[in-house]
Amino acid sequence: MQSFPDRLDQLCAARGSICAGIDPRPERLPTDMTRDDWAAQACARLAPQVAAVKPQLAFFGDRWAGVQGVAHAAREGGALVIADCKRGDIGSTATAYAEALLGAESPYDAVTLNPYLGGDSLEPWIEVAARHGRGLYVLVKTSNPGSRDLQDLELAGGGTLCERVARLVSELGEAHRGGESGRSLIGAVVGLTAPLDVIARLRELMPHTPFLMPGYGAQGGDPRALAAAKDAAGGGVLVSASRSLTHPWQGAAPADWRERLDAACEAMRIDLAE
Amino acid sequence: MQSFPDRLDQLCAARGSICAGIDPRPERLPTDMTRDDWAAQACARLAPQVAAVKPQLAFFGDRWAGVQGVAHAAREGGALVIADCKRGDIGSTATAYAEALLGAESPYDAVTLNPYLGGDSLEPWIEVAARHGRGLYVLVKTSNPGSRDLQDLELAGGGTLCERVARLVSELGEAHRGGESGRSLIGAVVGLTAPLDVIARLRELMPHTPFLMPGYGAQGGDPRALAAAKDAAGGGVLVSASRSLTHPWQGAAPADWRERLDAACEAMRIDLAE
Numbered sequence: 001m002q003s004f005p006d007r008l009d010q011l012c013a014a015r016g017s018i019c020a021g022i023d024p025r026p027e028r029l030p031t032d033m034t035r036d037d038w039a040a041q042a043c044a045r046l047a048p049q050v051a052a053v054k055p056q057l058a059f060f061g062d063r064w065a066g067v068q069g070v071a072h073a074a075r076e077g078g079a080l081v082i083a084d085c086k087r088g089d090i091g092s093t094a095t096a097y098a099e100a101l102l103g104a105e106s107p108y109d110a111v112t113l114n115p116y117l118g119g120d121s122l123e124p125w126i127e128v129a130a131r132h133g134r135g136l137y138v139l140v141k142t143s144n145p146g147s148r149d150l151q152d153l154e155l156a157g158g159g160t161l162c163e164r165v166a167r168l169v170s171e172l173g174e175a176h177r178g179g180e181s182g183r184s185l186i187g188a189v190v191g192l193t194a195p196l197d198v199i200a201r202l203r204e205l206m207p208h209t210p211f212l213m214p215g216y217g218a219q220g221g222d223p224r225a226l227a228a229a230k231d232a233a234g235g236g237v238l239v240s241a242s243r244s245l246t247h248p249w250q251g252a253a254p255a256d257w258r259e260r261l262d263a264a265c266e267a268m269r270i271d272l273a274e
Numbered sequence: 275m276q277s278f279p280d281r282l283d284q285l286c287a288a289r290g291s292i293c294a295g296i297d298p299r300p301e302r303l304p305t306d307m308t309r310d311d312w313a314a315q316a317c318a319r320l321a322p323q324v325a326a327v328k329p330q331l332a333f334f335g336d337r338w339a340g341v342q343g344v345a346h347a348a349r350e351g352g353a354l355v356i357a358d359c360k361r362g363d364i365g366s367t368a369t370a371y372a373e374a375l376l377g378a379e380s381p382y383d384a385v386t387l388n389p390y391l392g393g394d395s396l397e398p399w400i401e402v403a404a405r406h407g408r409g410l411y412v413l414v415k416t417s418n419p420g421s422r423d424l425q426d427l428e429l430a431g432g433g434t435l436c437e438r439v440a441r442l443v444s445e446l447g448e449a450h451r452g453g454e455s456g457r458s459l460i461g462a463v464v465g466l467t468a469p470l471d472v473i474a475r476l477r478e479l480m481p482h483t484p485f486l487m488p489g490y491g492a493q494g495g496d497p498r499a500l501a502a503a504k505d506a507a508g509g510g511v512l513v514s515a516s517r518s519l520t521h522p523w524q525g526a527a528p529a530d531w532r533e534r535l536d537a538a539c540e541a542m543r544i545d546l547a548e
Contacts, residue, residue, distance in 0.1 A: 056367055086362055088362070089360055093333070096332045116416075139391070142391050144392065146393045147391060147392050154431070155428065
């Protein structure tokens with residue numbers, strides 16, 4: 001079984017380092033479609049063109065049924081599926097979540113995790129992910145303005161909290177590197193909206209860590225941040241866009257919404273390649 | 275509509291400050307019952323005896339169906355329902371989660387939240403909770419050993435990360451105090467396993483914040499921590515127990531498991547009252 005970072009690398013090389021965030025907004029759906037139907041159809045349209053899709057589980061009310069169509073469409077289109085669930089829990093609870101979301105029956109290839117509870121809250125996930133060839137992305141520096149409140153706090157020993165989390169992610173990942181890429185199965189979420197020097201510093205602290213970078217498009221992220229985020233091999237970065245890629249319109253979806261998804265995806269690919 | 279802290283106060287005064295964590299362990303179920311059936315029946319047994327029940331959503335695979343029986347049994351028994359989901363997400367996602375988990379249709383009275391993403395990730399929850407008379411518990415100092423990794427880090431400006439989170443919780447809660455108790459709808463999760471001086475310091479920083487304290491029983495929390503955690507009015511603390519209260523046996527559940535729940539609940543009540 002190929003490792004998650006290797007599968008992702010091959011897809012990024014072939015299709016561009018694009019991840020389509022599937023966050024269905026009720027007010028931007030076609031007027032004659034349900035949320036779940038739209039999400040599955042939008043995913044079916046985008047999946048053959050992107051490396052990964054990232055359904056935000058919150059928008060499906062955490063219901064498996066809602067997200068099954070998305071996961072199925074992603075597989076049909078050959079894209080990886082990252083469940084954006086930002087879980088973080090202790091011991092046996094983390095194990096229960098990990099088995100449910102990354103176990104043998106799961107349609108997901110990776111999940112996002114919150115590190116606030118510490119290393120022992122991540123370990124059950126690492127064990128399950130390693131066993132099933134899946135991946136993890138730990139929140140390090142998020143793309144929202146409030147990420148400053150805690151993540152940017154200066155520590156008494158030097159550096160910031162998000163830098164400390166970056167060290168933890170890198171250390172935990174050392175034992176889980178491999179494959180052709182040499183990258184770890186434990187990735188990091190680093191917002192494209194972060195200052196360039198912060199992104200460069202985080203890459204320095206996490207040389208073998210795959211980055212998942214939200215904040216492209218609607219949130220105003222700087223595509224130049226990509227250069228700062230790439231690893232020594234010139235890769236290891238997946239850029240995620242949600243609204244700008246899956247809802248590139250105002251109000252209810254226009255009749256030609258499928259073609260608009262194609263156009264938005266192509267524009268993003270060109271933008272990232274520059 | 276009475277506020278969440280006031281409703282909780284009345285129940286704690288009448289029944290003791292006990293919260294039953296509903297984390298169904300497959301290996302400790304009666305051999306002839308499904309997880310969901312057992313969880314609903316255990317909850318039906320305990321709900322009339324405790325102030326609140328806290329289903330851990332992970333153990334239900336995040337499925338609404340599984341947890342509905344628990345929520346229904348809790349209401350029948352007059353206990354409040356705290357959904358232990360530890361959510362933390364940005365803007366519109368937080369709003370989607372908050373509406374799903376605390377909106378008009380929700381069976382939950384409160385949820386647990388993770389603060390790593392910062393204040394703007396908590397605000398949509400506060401807005402929804404205030405509108406519907408519900409409550410929140412933000413993770414401040416968790417009960418697992420790994421809580422040291424980040425939560426105990428010393429900050430350059432003095433104090434620890436969890437103390438900084440405590441300040442944030444207290445500040446955000448100031449505008450949401452009221453009712454007879456004068457307590458805020460924004461509570462804090464503070465593990466009973468924390469050192470007594472840490473608990474006392476967190477109470478000092480959060481004088482009007484309801485505490486939810488896991489770690490009683492199986493995790494080895496010190497009941498003396500209760501004294502340190504109580505607020506100026508001698509209350510504001512809810513103690514949560516899971517394994518020691520809902521699975522007080524080894525292996526598969528014995529035939530008299532219902533009576534064992536009653537006995538464990540009574541023992542905990544006496545223990546906390548001492």
